[in-house]
Amino acid sequence: MKWTQQRLAVLEALWAAKDHITSEDLANQLASEGKRVGLATVYRNLKLLVDAGLARELHLGDQIVRYERNDGQTHHDHLICESCGETIEFCDHEIESLQEDLAKQYGFSLTGHRMYLYGICGNCRKQ
Amino acid sequence: MKWTQQRLAVLEALWAAKDHITSEDLANQLASEGKRVGLATVYRNLKLLVDAGLARELHLGDQIVRYERNDGQTHHDHLICESCGETIEFCDHEIESLQEDLAKQYGFSLTGHRMYLYGICGNCRKQ
DNA sequence: ATCATTGCAAAGCCTTTGCACGCGC
DNA sequence: GCGCGTGCAAAGGCTTTGCAATGAT
Numbered sequence: 001m002k003w004t005q006q007r008l009a010v011l012e013a014l015w016a017a018k019d020h021i022t023s024e025d026l027a028n029q030l031a032s033e034g035k036r037v038g039l040a041t042v043y044r045n046l047k048l049l050v051d052a053g054l055a056r057e058l059h060l061g062d063q064i065v066r067y068e069r070n071d072g073q074t075h076h077d078h079l080i081c082e083s084c085g086e087t088i089e090f091c092d093h094e095i096e097s098l099q100e101d102l103a104k105q106y107g108f109s110l111t112g113h114r115m116y117l118y119g120i121c122g123n124c125r126k127q
Numbered sequence: 128m129k130w131t132q133q134r135l136a137v138l139e140a141l142w143a144a145k146d147h148i149t150s151e152d153l154a155n156q157l158a159s160e161g162k163r164v165g166l167a168t169v170y171r172n173l174k175l176l177v178d179a180g181l182a183r184e185l186h187l188g189d190q191i192v193r194y195e196r197n198d199g200q201t202h203h204d205h206l207i208c209e210s211c212g213e214t215i216e217f218c219d220h221e222i223e224s225l226q227e228d229l230a231k232q233y234g235f236s237l238t239g240h241r242m243y244l245y246g247i248c249g250n251c252r253k254q
Numbered sequence: 255a256t257c258a259t260t261g262c263a264a265a266g267c268c269t270t271t272g273c274a275c276g277c278g279c
Numbered sequence: 280g281c282g283c284g285t286g287c288a289a290a291g292g293c294t295t296t297g298c299a300a301t302g303a304t
Contacts, residue, residue: 024268041286043269045284059188061241095222108208110246113242117237121234131259
């Protein structure tokens, strides 16, 4: 894997993004920084970064694919405000242990999971 | 909402499908039964059925949108075998109650969730 | 009779691919 | 210099839409 400046730029943008980001937004972000990286290259590199374990692909429930950095350690799930779109990342070991139990009941060995909680955040409820 | 024969056909096919089904598969299924329903009509009706609460749209983690019947009562989550694709539906109140707690901790009022557990089923592990 | 619904084909959107050029090693 | 990586534009899937014709009530 060659570390071309485009690939680095994609990685850095992904690392800098506070929220989960779409391919297009990432490309726009790069463009706004004056870095010209073709959209196809963004797509290609996001895929590669996922394969390399440096990024993670998210499907939050709509059809839009988003990416986030993957530092390889912080597994987490998502709590999403349906009103303002704020997303909170969390990790709950108690739930995860129940998931393990449940899979075992069905004879499955668990390899992973995705959990998305949807709700209305405190701020939005006040308005 | 008019109950045209096409709409009924889509609904019936969805009801009959044992597994979660894609728009295209559903269209093929109809075609194989000799019912000629345009693909656009399938798409339009699946959307409408979701709005009407008769169907549910699933995003199992790939980019493929699948549908399942929604009888309005049986909320459930999915346990998916990554090897053979078998999916098991389950509902675990203990996990759901923990989800509620967790949302509350973050000031959210929970409106829903999606949970997908991925693993290898007993059969596939034997092979 | 009226208006929602359909079918078809065209258009849209996002994503991937082919190919010649350029850059990292 | 070699070969991977890039950019561009074209092609690909899947989904939606425009429009005239059809069908449900």
